[in-house]
Amino acid sequence: MARRPSPEPAGPAHHDAELRDLQDRFVAAWGQMGSVWGISRTMAEVHALLYVTGQPLCTDDVMERLQISRGNASMSLRALLDWGIIARTHKRGDRKEYFVAEQDVWAMVRAILRERLKREVNPLLASLYEIREDAPRDGEAIAEHNARLDALIEFFETAESLGQRFAGPAGAGLEKAARLLTRAL
Amino acid sequence: MARRPSPEPAGPAHHDAELRDLQDRFVAAWGQMGSVWGISRTMAEVHALLYVTGQPLCTDDVMERLQISRGNASMSLRALLDWGIIARTHKRGDRKEYFVAEQDVWAMVRAILRERLKREVNPLLASLYEIREDAPRDGEAIAEHNARLDALIEFFETAESLGQRFAGPAGAGLEKAARLLTRAL
DNA sequence: CTCGAATTTCAAAAACTTCTGAAACTGCTT
DNA sequence: AAGCAGTTTCAGAAGTTTTTGAAATTCGAG
Numbered sequence: 001m002a003r004r005p006s007p008e009p010a011g012p013a014h015h016d017a018e019l020r021d022l023q024d025r026f027v028a029a030w031g032q033m034g035s036v037w038g039i040s041r042t043m044a045e046v047h048a049l050l051y052v053t054g055q056p057l058c059t060d061d062v063m064e065r066l067q068i069s070r071g072n073a074s075m076s077l078r079a080l081l082d083w084g085i086i087a088r089t090h091k092r093g094d095r096k097e098y099f100v101a102e103q104d105v106w107a108m109v110r111a112i113l114r115e116r117l118k119r120e121v122n123p124l125l126a127s128l129y130e131i132r133e134d135a136p137r138d139g140e141a142i143a144e145h146n147a148r149l150d151a152l153i154e155f156f157e158t159a160e161s162l163g164q165r166f167a168g169p170a171g172a173g174l175e176k177a178a179r180l181l182t183r184a185l
Numbered sequence: 186m187a188r189r190p191s192p193e194p195a196g197p198a199h200h201d202a203e204l205r206d207l208q209d210r211f212v213a214a215w216g217q218m219g220s221v222w223g224i225s226r227t228m229a230e231v232h233a234l235l236y237v238t239g240q241p242l243c244t245d246d247v248m249e250r251l252q253i254s255r256g257n258a259s260m261s262l263r264a265l266l267d268w269g270i271i272a273r274t275h276k277r278g279d280r281k282e283y284f285v286a287e288q289d290v291w292a293m294v295r296a297i298l299r300e301r302l303k304r305e306v307n308p309l310l311a312s313l314y315e316i317r318e319d320a321p322r323d324g325e326a327i328a329e330h331n332a333r334l335d336a337l338i339e340f341f342e343t344a345e346s347l348g349q350r351f352a353g354p355a356g357a358g359l360e361k362a363a364r365l366l367t368r369a370l
Numbered sequence: 371c372t373c374g375a376a377t378t379t380c381a382a383a384a385a386c387t388t389c390t391g392a393a394a395c396t397g398c399t400t
Numbered sequence: 401a402a403g404c405a406g407t408t409t410c411a412g413a414a415g416t417t418t419t420t421g422a423a424a425t426t427c428g429a430g
Contacts, residue, residue, distance in 0.1 A: 015321065015323075015324045015326065015327060016326075018321060018327075019324075019326055019327055019330060022316055022319065022320055022330060023330070025312070025315075025316050026312075026313075026316055026334065029309060029312035029313065029316070030309075032308075032309075032312075033305060033309050036223050036304070036305050037223070037305075038221050038222070038223075040417080040418065040419095041418090042418075042419080051333065052330065052333060052334075054329060054330075054333060058376095059376080059377075060376095068419075068420090069419060069420045069421065070377085070378095070420085070421075070422095071378080071379075071380085071419070071420060071421065071422090072418080072419055072420070074377060074378060074379085075378085075379090075418095075419090078378085095375065095376065095427090095428070095429090096375090096376065096377095097376080097377080103333070105336045105337055105339075105340045106340070109340065119221070120218060120221050120222075123217075124214060124215075124217075124218050127210070127214035127217075128211075128214065130210075131207055131210050131211055131214070134207065135207055136200065136203060138200075139200045139204075141200065141204055142200060142203075142204055144239060145204060145207060145208070145237065145239075148236065148237060148239060148288070149211065149237075151290045152290055154290075155290045155291070155294065158363050158367070161367070162363065162366050162367065165366075166366065177366055177369075178343050178347065180365065180366070180369055181347055181350075181351065181362055181365065181366070182343070182346070182347065184362075184365055225387080225388065225389095226388090227388075227389080243406095244406080244407075245406095253389075253390090254389060254390045254391065255390085255391075255392095255407085255408095256389070256390060256391065256392095256408080256409075256410085257388080257389050257390070259407065259408060259409085260388090260389090260408085260409090263408085280398070280399095280405060280406065281405085281406065281407095282406080282407080371430105372429105372430090373428105373429090373430085374427105374428100374429095375426105375427095375428090375429105376425105376426085376427085376428100377424105377425080377426070377427095378423105378424080378425070378426085379422105379423085379424070379425085380420105380421100380422095380423090380424095381420105381421105381422100381423105382419105382420090382421100383418105383419080383420075383421105384417105384418085384419070384420085385416105385417085385418070385419085386415105386416080386417075386418085387414105387415085387416070387417085388413105388414085388415075388416085389412105389413080389414070389415085390410105390411105390412090390413075390414085391410100391411105391412100391413105392409105392410100392411105393408105393409085393410090394407105394408085394409075394410100395406105395407080395408070395409085396405105396406085396407075396408090397404105397405100397406095397407105398403105398404090398405090398406100399402105399403090399404085399405100400401100400402095400403090400404105
């Protein structure tokens with residue numbers, strides 16, 4: 001069976017290679033970015049590929065296009081599902097799972113923010129609270145130490161609460177916030 | 186010569202060990218966090234130590250307290266200087282360099298944001314512009330591809346411009362933004 | 371229930387990052 | 401201008417993360 005028998009009404013043939021090249025360049029750029037954030041380059045590339053093609057792709061498509069192993073493709077796709085920035089789909093009469101990337105950039109960023117708050121900020125706040133609670137209340141050096149911790153705690157509580165408010169899963173919260181700030185003097 | 190002959194008017198002796206323990210716990214927590222962001226655990230620990238002690242420390246202090254090599258301490262301190270979240274100082278009649286962490290949390294966060302915009306967002310935007318410019322203008326598939334890139338570009342331009350406005354080196358820009366959002370319905 | 375396609379898991383290998391420690395360097399002091 | 405305290409550099413070692421590929425597992429169809 002042919003791999004992907006013209007997935008949509010084919011455009012002028014000479015554009016296909018060109019498009020593929022542009023997509024590859026985007027995948028590379030986004031992959032670079034990913035490795036600077038906490039996720040692996042490959043995971044970012046898989047996401048980039050799904051985003052930029054805008055089509056449902058299966059594990060084999062991803063493997064072939066990015067030249068990675070089955071295990072790696074499977075792991076990366078799963079991790080992206082956990083982050084909530086890609087979703088499963090199915091094609092009629094095909095047992096395979098296909099994956100599509102969230103196409104709304106703001107929704108994607110909201111999902112990323114939520115996940116990072118959960119993974120990074122919450123545990124940090126928990127540690128800070130613990131440390132703060134075990135601190136004695138007397139002594140000048142201790143008082144200064146506590147003040148420094150409190151300043152940090154206050155900042156992260158603000159971040160957490162703004163995150164809750166503007167990075168919720170539905171709605172235009174984040175986009176609204178951006179507009180509000182853009183217009184503010 | 187004694188290492189650090191009571192650097193400030195000593196509090197009750199039994200508190201010193203306790204304070205040290207609290208500081209160590211903070212260093213560990215912040216170090217963890219650092220490794221999730223793009224910086225190395227050690228670099229984050231060095232910063233944590235400087236922040237939480239609030240005192241100027243020299244390379245040897247850092248080496249001893251964190252049990253790391255001279256090279257590592259030197260590299261980490263330098264990287265933190267590059268990020269603009271610690272500064273050099275000197276003590277009268279002492280040839281050594283000492284380092285202090287920025288103590289204002291908001292200023293610290295502004296510095297981190299600025300640096301991350303510069304290192305992560307700017308290069309990505311540059312790549313996106315390049316890819317976008319090389320794209321042909323005709324063909325349906327190409328048009329969709331371009332639309333996806335444009336959505337991303339728009340988002341990162343917004344991020345960049347908000348960053349410019351609210352993460353400037355001086356002033357209360359970021360804190361103001363946070364208050365504005367906190368009060369907004 | 372059995373078959374087989376699709377997916378997940380995982381131990382080992384490869385790739386990459388961080389750390390060390392000794393040597394090279396810098397620039398102050400005498 | 402030699403000595404020296406302090407700092408930086410860097411090649412290799414140690415440690416960590418990522419990737420592979422083959423085996424185990426899942427799950428739908430017959």
